[in-house]
Amino acid sequence: MDDKKNIRKKRDSKNGKNMTQPITENLDYKYLDKIKHIKFQPIFILGLHRSGTSILYKILSATQSFNIVTAYHLIRYDQLLHNYINDLEEKAKNDLKKFFKKQSQTTREIDQLHITPDMPEEYGFLLAKKDKRSELNNKNLPVFIELCKKIQYISDKNKPILLKNPYDFTNFLFIKKKFPNSKFIFIHRHPLNTLNSQLNAMRKLLKKKNHYMTLLSPGYKKVYDNKILLYYHRILYSHYLPLRLFTAVRKMIKNINYFLKDIEHLKEEDYINIRYEDLCRETNKIINGITSFLDTNPQQSRDYSGFISPRKTIFLRETKMIKNYILKKTGSYLSYCGYI
Numbered sequence: 001m002d003d004k005k006n007i008r009k010k011r012d013s014k015n016g017k018n019m020t021q022p023i024t025e026n027l028d029y030k031y032l033d034k035i036k037h038i039k040f041q042p043i044f045i046l047g048l049h050r051s052g053t054s055i056l057y058k059i060l061s062a063t064q065s066f067n068i069v070t071a072y073h074l075i076r077y078d079q080l081l082h083n084y085i086n087d088l089e090e091k092a093k094n095d096l097k098k099f100f101k102k103q104s105q106t107t108r109e110i111d112q113l114h115i116t117p118d119m120p121e122e123y124g125f126l127l128a129k130k131d132k133r134s135e136l137n138n139k140n141l142p143v144f145i146e147l148c149k150k151i152q153y154i155s156d157k158n159k160p161i162l163l164k165n166p167y168d169f170t171n172f173l174f175i176k177k178k179f180p181n182s183k184f185i186f187i188h189r190h191p192l193n194t195l196n197s198q199l200n201a202m203r204k205l206l207k208k209k210n211h212y213m214t215l216l217s218p219g220y221k222k223v224y225d226n227k228i229l230l231y232y233h234r235i236l237y238s239h240y241l242p243l244r245l246f247t248a249v250r251k252m253i254k255n256i257n258y259f260l261k262d263i264e265h266l267k268e269e270d271y272i273n274i275r276y277e278d279l280c281r282e283t284n285k286i287i288n289g290i291t292s293f294l295d296t297n298p299q300q301s302r303d304y305s306g307f308i309s310p311r312k313t314i315f316l317r318e319t320k321m322i323k324n325y326i327l328k329k330t331g332s333y334l335s336y337c338g339y340i
Contacts, residue, residue, distance in 0.1 A: 027082035028150070034081065035149040038157070040067075042148065042179050043294060045164035046172060047187035048255060050197035052276035054113055056187050057120040057164045059279075059287060059307045063298035066162035067155040069147070072096060072117035074125050075215050077147070084154040093117040103211040115212055123147060124165040125216040134167040136175060160296070170258035173265060184266070185290060186259075188337045189276035191252060191330045196319045198248055202237050206230070245318050249326065256333045275337060280310040 043066065047053045061068045072093055073080060083089045096117040100106070107114055124134035126147060131140035148161050168175060172184055189197075205213060205220065214221040223229050236244040263271075272293045279286045283305040291298055315323075327334070334340045 025078070027079040031081040031085060032146075034085075035146070035153045038149040038152050040148045040152045041160035041181055042175075043160050043162045043183045043185065044168065044172070044175060045162065045185045045187065046169045047166060047276075048169055048189070048194050048252060049166040050201055051166070051189040051194050052187045052279060053122070053164045053166055054120070055308055056185070056274075056276075056279060057162070058113065059283070059304050060162060060290065061120045062302070062304065062307065063287070063291060063296075065159065065291065065294075065296040065298055067151050067159045068120045068162050069123050069151065069164075070117065071115070071119045071121045071212075071216070073147070073151060074121055074123075075117075077126055077129075077150075080150045080154060089154075100212070120164070121216070122165045122167075123163055124167045127165075129218055134165070135171050136165075136168055136178075141178060160294070170255050170262065172271075173262050176266065176270065182270070183294060184271040186263075186271060186273045187276055187279070188273060188333075190339055191256070191326055191333065192315070192319060192323060193276075193313055195248060195252060195326065196313060196315055198252075199237065199245065199316055199318065202244070206234050206237055239317070245322075249322065253326075253329050256330055260332055260336060273337070280308055283308055 045053050045057055045060070057068070060066065075096065076083070076092055079088075079092070083092050100115050113119065123144060127136065127140045127143060128134045130143045131137075133140060136144055148163075151161060169186075175184075176182055204210075206223075209224050210220070214224065223233055272290060274286050274290065284303060287298075287304050331340070
């Protein structure tokens with residue numbers, strides 16, 4: 001009977017049925033001494049959720065000037081060194097490709113970014129798995145450092161590591177204190193468009209189970225594992241009773257005010273501001289400005305304008321309803337970013 005169970009378990013594994021289950025065994029444990037003295041230069045892409053951090057990350061990764069965090073790194077974190085040292089990376093990535101194909105999910109569904117194991121992703125997902133908090137803090141800092149060292153070891157050790165995490169948008173002073181050599185790329189988007197996109201994204205995630213997100217986010221998987229919890233969240237984000245809307249607005253305004261207050265304490269040579277709207281209109285100019293600021297020469301010279309094709313924004317009724325309130329509360333930010 002045990003033999004039959006083992007055979008069935010292996011068969012299910014090949015078919016991708018267990019891909020959403022975390023690998024409990026840490027296969028990297030015996031290799032950690034190899035990354036003990038690895039150094040890295042961190043560069044952070046920071047912005048509000050749905051402000052354009054993902055597309056900017058994708059475009060900058062295409063310059064091949066940086067090491068990046070990928071979906072593979074996050075989903076198979078505890079076997080990165082093991083797979084690299086034992087020439088198992090390609091197999092592990094192919095297994096992920098098969099899983100994505102099996103689920104018939106080709107994009108993130110909240111946008112048109114194509115899903116692959118090498119897709120740039122945010123390190124906040126790993127922090128949440130290890131610490132239940134998505135922003136960097138003293139408790140999860142060792143995990144973040146280990147992640148960066150692992151990626152440097154299995155990638156090009158001479159390249160800086162480019163990272164992104166919207167949860168750390170207001171956390172850059174803490175990051176700068178912990179990593180004095182860090183640089184920051186802040187991406188801004190008009191608050192109305194940002195809020196509208198946040199609501200649309202959450203409703204899509206709650207309307208239909210996103211298998212890619214279940215691999216990355218334990219919290220998201222937990223919601224779909226509990227019908228009552230799922231129903232509760234759907235009510236919070238519904239068109240009829242958008243209770244979560246007001247929480248999202250307060251949080252956005254709070255984060256914007258934190259940014260405006262703390263940015264004064266960051267040296268100008270340590271950061272650059274860009275706008276999502278400018279990235280859409282003048283992609284090559286913005287990317288060249290960023291690489292110039294970072295003093296890096298793109299190893300892959302190309303036209304980056306094809307990476308981004310913004311769609312016309314259709315504002316939700318709820319967003320229109322509080323438009324004047326948002327414009328009033330974010331006036332200083334709108335002025336700082338040059339929207340008014």
